[in-house]
Amino acid sequence: xxxxxxxxxxxSELRWSIVVGLTVGAISLAILWAGLxxxxxxxxxxxxxxxxxxxxxxxxxxxNLGTRVENGQVVTRVVATxxxxxxxxxxxxxxxxxxxxxxxxxxxxxILVTGxxxxxxxxxxxxxxxxxVFRKTGDLLxxxxxxxxxxxxxxxxxxxxxxxxxxxxxxxxxxxCEKP
Amino acid sequence: xxxEDSDRLWIRSSIGVVVGVLAFGILSGFxxxxxxxxxxxxxxxxxxxxxxxxxxxxSPAAQQPRSAASGVPVxxxxxxxxxxxxxxxxxxxxxxxxxxxxxxxxHGELGVSTxxxxxxNMAGQSSAAIYxxxxxxxxxxxxxxxxxSVVQDLTDTQMAEAAAYFAxxxxxxxxxxxxxxxxxxxxxLARTGDSARGLPACESCHSPAAxxxxxxxxxxxxxxxxxxxxxxxxxSGQRRSDLFGRMRDVAGKLxxxxxxxxxxxxxxxx
Numbered sequence: 334x335x336x337x338x339x340x341x342x343x344x345s346e347l348r349w350s351i352v353v354g355l356t357v358g359a360i361s362l363a364i365l366w367a368g369l370x371x372x373x374x375x376x377x378x379x380x381x382x383x384x385x386x387x388x389x390x391x392x393x394x395x396x397n398l399g400t401r402v403e404n405g406q407v408v409t410r411v412v413a414t415x416x417x418x419x420x421x422x423x424x425x426x427x428x429x430x431x432x433x434x435x436x437x438x439x440x441x442x443x444i445l446v447t448g449x450x451x452x453x454x455x456x457x458x459x460x461x462x463x464x465x466v467f468r469k470t471g472d473l474l475x476x477x478x479x480x481x482x483x484x485x486x487x488x489x490x491x492x493x494x495x496x497x498x499x500x501x502x503x504x505x506x507x508x509x510c511e512k513p
Numbered sequence: 514x515x516x517e518d519s520d521r522l523w524i525r526s527s528i529g530v531v532v533g534v535l536a537f538g539i540l541s542g543f544x545x546x547x548x549x550x551x552x553x554x555x556x557x558x559x560x561x562x563x564x565x566x567x568x569x570x571x572s573p574a575a576q577q578p579r580s581a582a583s584g585v586p587v588x589x590x591x592x593x594x595x596x597x598x599x600x601x602x603x604x605x606x607x608x609x610x611x612x613x614x615x616x617x618x619x620h621g622e623l624g625v626s627t628x629x630x631x632x633x634n635m636a637g638q639s640s641a642a643i644y645x646x647x648x649x650x651x652x653x654x655x656x657x658x659x660x661x662s663v664v665q666d667l668t669d670t671q672m673a674e675a676a677a678y679f680a681x682x683x684x685x686x687x688x689x690x691x692x693x694x695x696x697x698x699x700x701x702l703a704r705t706g707d708s709a710r711g712l713p714a715c716e717s718c719h720s721p722a723a724x725x726x727x728x729x730x731x732x733x734x735x736x737x738x739x740x741x742x743x744x745x746x747x748x749s750g751q752r753r754s755d756l757f758g759r760m761r762d763v764a765g766k767l768x769x770x771x772x773x774x775x776x777x778x779x780x781x782x783x
Contacts, residue, residue: 385591417715419757484713487706
């Protein structure tokens with residue numbers, strides 16, 4: 334529709350202003366709803382770690398990765414590195430709170446566990462922590478979702494959710510993925 | 514309505530909209546959001562508002578669940594700026610004496626091995642890769658009787674200088690009779706990997722232009738024997754000084770046939 338007069342132009346601008354206003358309003362309401370009803374907020378606890386010596390750190394050295402039960406709390410530690418997750422498979426019990434802790438020694442990676450609320454960036458120099466309760470048993474895919482280099486699309490690992498009764502940590506509290 | 518009136522109305526209403534949006538933003542961001550979320554976290558409304566405004570500090574970083582492992586780290590190499598600096602700024606021939614006097618017996622004076630099936634060629638290799646392996650032999654992370662005894666008395670600087678010396682030697686000469694025998698399957702694995710197995714392309718780290726881990730060696734001019742022995746050592750876990758099991762993971766996913774194929778492929782890489 335061609336604008337014939339200045340009035341037409343003004344009306345068109347107003348119409349579009351209303352569309353933009355409604356869009357911005359809807360997004361603001363979605364943010365408010367997420368914050369007020371779903372209690373989604375920015376991460377609050379900043380934890381740092383020296384990225385050069387992650388492999389020597391007490392917490393993230395190779396022997397301490399994976400799932401461990403500590404004081405009744407299930408803690409899973411994973412290092413995201415170019416181009417794999419260590420370990421490649423972690424086992425967690427269903428219907429129990431699990432604390433997942435991630436860090437990276439090299440570049441920015443991202444982690445999500447399909448079908449769960451676990452979704453975070455993994456930034457070198459920081460520890461990313463997520464709490465979750467896994468309801469469904471089975472193998473869940475955990476891909477890297479932040480471009481990290483040429484091998485990014487081959488970078489994924491498995492979260493194996495087992496029924497609580499089948500979750501049997503050893504004397505040290507560690508639980509490993511059994512080879513299928 | 515005169516044009517002046519129309520303009521005035523326009524200006525007033527736009528100012529009104531901007532002020533309204535600003536007020537809504539301030540109200541929701543500094544009052545509603547902190548008060549409601551603060552109540553969940555047991556923080557009183559006034560403190561919550563002050564924290565949202567940045568007037569009073571937030572919660573200090575809380576101690577998180579931690580545990581110490583009894584395991585020994587796989588490698589003690591730390592890629593600090595100092596180490597990287599020593600590697601890149603080592604004088605051109607500082608490592609010559611050591612290299613010629615000690616390393617040359619097996620690896621050759623110019624880094625071209627005397628028996629490449631057993632001892633890898635060093636000429637043109639990445640200095641970080643050589644340094645990492647020397648360091649791992651010294652710390653006992655990588656096991657080899659000869660190498661471990663050779664590096665035992667070397668300092669970090671000596672290792673860096675020897676690494677830099679070999680890194681600057683010209684690669685072994687091109688063999689004019691060279692014929693490429695590795696097929697497209699090896700090429701596909703090396704260049705695109707296999708997503709279904711979570712197998713990254715070899716080239717995503719080993720290509721000289723790839724921005725992968727700093728200690729990754731460049732793969733060229735080695736014999737298929739040497740390469741396949743190393744891949745199998747990773748696969749069995751006999752060689753385990755790779756950080757975070759990067760190579761142990763990759764080699765563990767490769768079949769015996771694929772290992773031979775890739776060893777052949779990379780031995781033909783110049």
